[in-house]
Amino acid sequence: MTDLLLIDTIGPFFRGYDRRVINWSKIPWDYAGRQGGAWWETVCRELNVIARQAVSWGFNAASIDDVAHLADHAWIEPEVRRRIARYRSEMRNCFQVLARAGLAVHVTMDVFSATPGLLKRLALEQMKVNDYLVGLLDQFLMDFPDVAGVIVRIGESDGKDVHDDFRSQLVIKTPADAREMLQSLLPVFEKHGKRLIFRTWTVGAYPIGDLMWHRDTFAETFKGITSPNLVVSMKYGETDFFRYLPLNRNFFRTPLAKIVELQTRREYEGCGEYPSFVGWLYERYARELKQAQNVIGCMVWCQTGGWVPFRRLAFIDPEALWNDLNTYVTIRVVKEGVLVEDAVRSFAKERRLGDADALLELLRLSDECVRELLYVEEFAQQKLFFRRVRIPPVLTVYWGNIFVSHSIRKLLRYFVRDADGALRSAQRCMDNLARMKGLAERAGVPVADIDYMHDTFQLLALAREYYFADDAVEIEERIAAAKQAYKAKYNKRGLRARYRVKTDFKPLLLNPRHLGWAVQFLMRRQRGYRMVDRLIILSALSLIYRVIAARRPHWIPGFASKSAMGVDVVFR
The missing domain is CATH 3.20.20.80 (Glycosidases)
Incomplete structure (x- = not known):
């Protein structure tokens, strides 16, 4: 052939x-x-x-x-x-x-x-x-x-x-x-x-x-x-x-x-x-x-x-x-x-187009922004499996949705040890985006796309603060204001499609130690299956999920149950 x-x-x-x-x-x-x-x-x-x-x-x-x-x-x-x-x-x-x-x-x-x-x-x-x-x-x-x-x-x-x-x-x-x-x-x-x-x-x-x-x-x-x-x-x-x-x-x-x-x-x-x-x-x-x-x-x-x-x-x-x-x-x-x-x-x-060297520099900066701000690098670098799937290396953005929630905050704080590094990388990415507008003009590519990226990634930077900084209440207020401004700017019919920003600041009432136990029980860092996977995670957990789905469907987030094939497919 x-x-x-x-x-x-x-x-x-x-x-x-x-x-x-x-x-x-x-x-x-x-x-x-x-x-x-x-x-x-x-x-x-x-x-x-x-x-x-x-x-x-x-x-x-x-x-x-x-x-x-x-x-x-x-x-x-x-x-x-x-x-x-x-x-x-x-x-x-x-x-x-x-x-x-x-x-x-x-x-x-x-x-x-x-x-x-x-x-x-x-x-x-x-x-x-x-x-x-x-x-x-x-x-x-x-x-x-x-x-x-x-x-x-x-x-x-x-x-x-x-x-x-x-x-x-x-x-x-x-x-x-x-x-x-x-x-x-x-x-x-x-x-x-x-x-x-x-x-x-x-x-x-x-x-x-x-x-x-x-x-x-x-x-x-x-x-x-x-x-x-x-x-x-x-x-x-x-x-x-x-x-x-x-x-x-x-x-x-x-x-x-x-x-x-x-x-x-x-x-x-x-x-x-x-x-x-x-x-x-x-x-x-x-x-x-x-x-x-x-x-x-x-x-x-x-x-x-x-x-x-x-x-x-x-x-x-x-x-x-x-x-x-x-x-x-x-x-x-x-x-x-x-x-x-x-x-x-x-x-x-x-x-x-315009200056090709300016375009290359823009692409290098945007590549860094995607890798370090759309993803949380320390989390993304970890190899994690649940049942028969490798866990996606991004938690906070999925298709056309940006998620900012207390449950994600808890998870990221468990997996990410270098919180200061995560915050610094977010700031560096926002500095990149400030430089990219001038590069776009020189390269002859749409400046409006860089503006849109800046506004979207500004929400991600605010979310990063919520995940890793201490004063969550003050950050919640800034996220709510930025969310409304973003929606007002990009929700005009015919202008462009936009991300939906889904926020949920209701505290997840789970002790960090218990969260750690749950993660270690349900997830593994190796490709091969553990004994607990073969005895419980691959078998009994399927039955438990079906019971929950039938008797407590509200426990399963709407996004997870209604999008694509639904999360239930993972438990088959």
């Missing part, structure tokens, strides 16, 4: 999608299915812009949604089949646009997505999901011969906000399940000469939930599989697209073809509303990956991911400069081994 350099192309399908917070994980099929010819013409026109720019930068393949809404089957409800027929017709045009530009089309698929009627028929016929998928994918690849491959996700299903004719569910629960599925499906892809790209991303559910980082689960899943049509796709770290993560060691544990997943529209770092540069981070990963066997490319997510209000779309929105810059630098670094500094200068020249 040749190098596989994938770019996602989901953005145009959200044009006109009027929701404050958008689930950027997949195309909103119900919305797209209601649109007329003019809307689809716009989609094709924007896909053409994306594809031609992507090819000129070095990409050779595209990902696009999704098999469930494109594969017809007699067991699907008649009304849904009529909508699928229309969708197939429109998407053929989209595929042709991508292919004509030089991108090999790869279609995403969740295992397993189905309608209520289809689920009933499968139960009635006592047909296994794998057997159904074999027939479905065989026909799909015959119906769409120009499709180069399918990207399979087994470890995450639709979010709670998805209300579709199709609903995905987690049916692959063990490494044996995953291996059996691969052994069933790979002959179909070998027959058609197509790629099956298998993503190891999971959210911690069931015994397969540690696939992305646990060496034994990984080895058991791919044991005995040697197909040249299989590509294993892994995120660069042991959890989602965060910083402070070592390169995933599973890249070094199989001779199978592999690609690394990289995100240039940073869903946990503002989605391109301000500069969150990844060049130096990805340069390090690319250098390390040279030592791994059979790494054939990358999958770059420049538009997909997260539940956020931010709307800047790489390649097709002029204001998406920071996402474009990240994407350009990433492909140049990964594909050609170009130095980050040279790639930035080349991008500045291509976009006819």
